[in-house]
Amino acid sequence: MIKEVFLTPFQKFVKIESFSGILLLLSTVIALVWANSSFGNAYSELWQYDIGIVTESFEFKKPLILWINDGLMAIFFFLIGLEIKRELLIGELNSVKKIAFPLFGALGGMVVPVVFFFFLNQNPETFKGWGIPMATDIAFSLAILNALGNRVPLSLKIFLTAFAIVDDIGAVLVIAIFYSGTINTTLLLIALVLLALLYFLSFKGFYSKFIMFFFGIVIWFLFLKSGIHPTVAGILLAFSVPIRQKINTSTFLENLEGVFNNIKNASISKKPILSNEQIEHIDALEDWTNKFQSPLQHLEHSLHGWVAYFIIPVFALANAGVLIDSSMQIETALVINIIICLVLGKGIGIPFVIFLAKKMKLVTIPMDINFKKIIGVSFLAGVGFTMAIFIAGLAFATKPEYIDSAKIGILIGSLISAIIGYMILRMDSMKQYNNSK
DSSP states (O other), X not given: OHHHHTOOHHHHHHHHHHHHHHHHHHHHHHHHHHHTSTTHHHHHHHHTOEEEEEOSSOEEEEEHHHIIIIIIHHHHHHHHXXXXXXXXXXXXXXXHHHHHHHHHHHHHHHHHHHHHHHHHOOOGGGGGGGXXXXXXXXXXXXXHHHTTGGGSOHHHHHHHHXXXXXXXXXXXXXXXXXXXXXXXXHHHHHHHHHHHHHHHHHHTTOOOHHHXXXXXXXXXXXXXXXXXXXHHHHHHHHTTSOOSOSSOHHXXXXXXXXXXXXXXXXXXXXXXXXXXXXXXXXXXXXXXXXXXXXXXXXXXXXXXXXXXXXXXXXXXXXXXXXXXXXXXXXXXXXXXXXXHIIIIIHHHHHHHHHHHHHHTTOOOOOTTOOHHHHHHHHHHTTOOHHHHHHHHHHHTTTOGGGHHHHHHHHHHHHHHHHHHHHHHHHHHHHHHHHHTO
């Protein structure tokens, strides 16, 4: 309990992501076993079951898997947007000096795998899969890194988190530009006008979670119907959430003292309920607390557990169940291509670009991070599970026969990357421990 109190916010973030990675692994295993068991038909039928609103004049229904991939994942992207905004304003990406190291790492981790994919791909029908190996799964990779305990410096975890966030920015841009459908400009313009209104209200210091929720649903629907993937709406909505508090700490403490005295001196009901006086003062306390909290920080804190412990595991359960039998058609070249891109594209691309940037004196590497640690983390970055599967579904939406092949490549590539990355970091930490004796 004492340890929990003194954990830094970043360490708490790492703990949440690490446990999320374990849940993600369990969900993946359950999905694979379920899909290949005697109940495999039930697995497929469950995710294809139509859910929605149907009336005489209006019909809006989608298979359950699309509610997860288009709906729940929009919340996941909304959280990513909040994290990106925070990091850009006050975090690890808020200055040129801070962003340089993870930025070059992320560039190597995005560009080199894509180059590998283009070079290895020989089938025009699988060409659209080039975006699959771009992003890093922060939950899985941090869970593996955290398994090494104190043998891994905190700066390495910060580096992994920072370049994974830059990766996510790149992946979101790729989804918005290359993996959206035919665009209905009228609906898109209406959505952008509503977003602009939210940005204006935020700029003027006005924020209401109820208005955000209502606008969010409308904007999500408009993006969905306009042809832009609705998860992009999640990112854009997040940037309308203000980060600044309405009052500072000293003002809050002054008012807190006043509210405390008022509650202390208020009349006490003889019944096991609050008196009217106490209710008024409690309402005042809640009002001051809301003004004291950063809206962005509060939302991020509230959503993190839901995303880590529910949305991402459910996404894995719905998407990782690949039926493996003799009748399935596997595009072997695609499987091998994705494996190579995830393992070697990340494992070579990240350290290579960082090495070049260091030689050109564009980045400064922390003293407690040696090049072996960078190579180890680079292989961990090849664990591209969540975003990779998500992009695979978009890339091959019109060619579903390739989706299972892509998923197999992602699962195998992520597993190999995880093992190699873990072994490199473990051997490096053991060597440092022996040298320190």
